[in-house]
Amino acid sequence: MTTLFDPFRFGDIQSSNRIVMAPLTRNRAGPAQVPSPLMRTYYEQRASAGLIVSEATQVSAEGQGYLDTPGIWSAAQVQGWNPIVKAVHGKGGRLVMQLWHVGRISHTSLQPDGQQPVSSTARRANTKTFTAHGFEDVSAPRALRLDELPRIVHDFRHAARNAIDAGCDGVEVHGANGYLLEQFLRDSINDRTDAYGGSKENRIRLVVEIMSAIATEIGAGRAGLRISPVTPANDAGQDSDPQGLYSRLLERLAPLKLAFIHIIEGATGGARDVAPFDYAALRAGYKSGHAHGAWIVNNGYTRAMAIDAVASGAADMVAFGRPFIANPDLVNRLRLDAPLAAIHIETLYGGGAAGYTDYPALDPALAGRLEPGGHPIAAVDLRHRA
Numbered sequence: 001m002t003t004l005f006d007p008f009r010f011g012d013i014q015s016s017n018r019i020v021m022a023p024l025t026r027n028r029a030g031p032a033q034v035p036s037p038l039m040r041t042y043y044e045q046r047a048s049a050g051l052i053v054s055e056a057t058q059v060s061a062e063g064q065g066y067l068d069t070p071g072i073w074s075a076a077q078v079q080g081w082n083p084i085v086k087a088v089h090g091k092g093g094r095l096v097m098q099l100w101h102v103g104r105i106s107h108t109s110l111q112p113d114g115q116q117p118v119s120s121t122a123r124r125a126n127t128k129t130f131t132a133h134g135f136e137d138v139s140a141p142r143a144l145r146l147d148e149l150p151r152i153v154h155d156f157r158h159a160a161r162n163a164i165d166a167g168c169d170g171v172e173v174h175g176a177n178g179y180l181l182e183q184f185l186r187d188s189i190n191d192r193t194d195a196y197g198g199s200k201e202n203r204i205r206l207v208v209e210i211m212s213a214i215a216t217e218i219g220a221g222r223a224g225l226r227i228s229p230v231t232p233a234n235d236a237g238q239d240s241d242p243q244g245l246y247s248r249l250l251e252r253l254a255p256l257k258l259a260f261i262h263i264i265e266g267a268t269g270g271a272r273d274v275a276p277f278d279y280a281a282l283r284a285g286y287k288s289g290h291a292h293g294a295w296i297v298n299n300g301y302t303r304a305m306a307i308d309a310v311a312s313g314a315a316d317m318v319a320f321g322r323p324f325i326a327n328p329d330l331v332n333r334l335r336l337d338a339p340l341a342a343i344h345i346e347t348l349y350g351g352g353a354a355g356y357t358d359y360p361a362l363d364p365a366l367a368g369r370l371e372p373g374g375h376p377i378a379a380v381d382l383r384h385r386a
């Protein structure tokens, strides 16, 4: 029987277990959106994950929507990421970079020359972002012109090349949580009348073009996509037919033979049953298109749920987000069924080492008293969010 702790090969990536560190925005990049030395310590501490998906990293200056998030479009950013990836590799870990364009979830103060953010639409999202002035309403976007879309594809492709040049094992395209690609996918947002709006085929076009371009650039075995079919995050609303939309998307992507699909089940960081969706059917359809690679599931998984998902074959890998923040040695704790530390909310976004690199690993004395598979200490419910 396959367990959560078994090694796995998917695409060109070999991981030492089935536990994925989900992408987590922490806002600790330095000037010019170059990763800071502190980020190296943070990722190195978490390298026992089978796979780390980096925090969302913007593919262009225009793709930024929050203060101090890292980028991967400049040479300085590539140089900044390199020691981070090397440190993770030095500890036997694997890291793919999450490539991000926020679209309309941005503010003019974060945009080059104070320009308007861009989107599929000119309609403003009813949500906030954090800027140098704290939490602020996002700015009204302008709709990208048809002749600008090749540039968006190019920006993702260039970022993927840069990620590989920085030493990454691959990339994950951020197609989730109400950001640019979801702004194209969903008919609750996309109000275009050109070849990128209207029908499902048109709304999935940009994502398919981006994944194809990246597969050509770095190889499909090093590329994956993260989706969130029903999350309401960032005022995404709900598509009129999420099951049909995402089936069509994965049907179009199956021939590429991507390394992985990473799926957020339910509302990101919230209710798993926020809206009806048949995830097993989505996966079955994808497999019938002769796709291979990993099916990574995420959102509110407990230890027991994760063990069961992998053992039953419902998923190949399970991603944990917030539990990795306060538990750098989460893999070991899950293996031992040890207690999990709780996160400090105040230090989530921005700041320095406090609440970032100062969460300790399990006390070795305590770890020594635990037997793998034993339950001497009740584990904290991973679904608990402080």
Ligand code: 8OZ
Pocket: 025, 056, 066, 176, 177, 233, 268
């Ligand atoms: C929390 C705060 C800022 C950004 C996402 C990249 O939701 C994010 C994000 C999360 O995917």
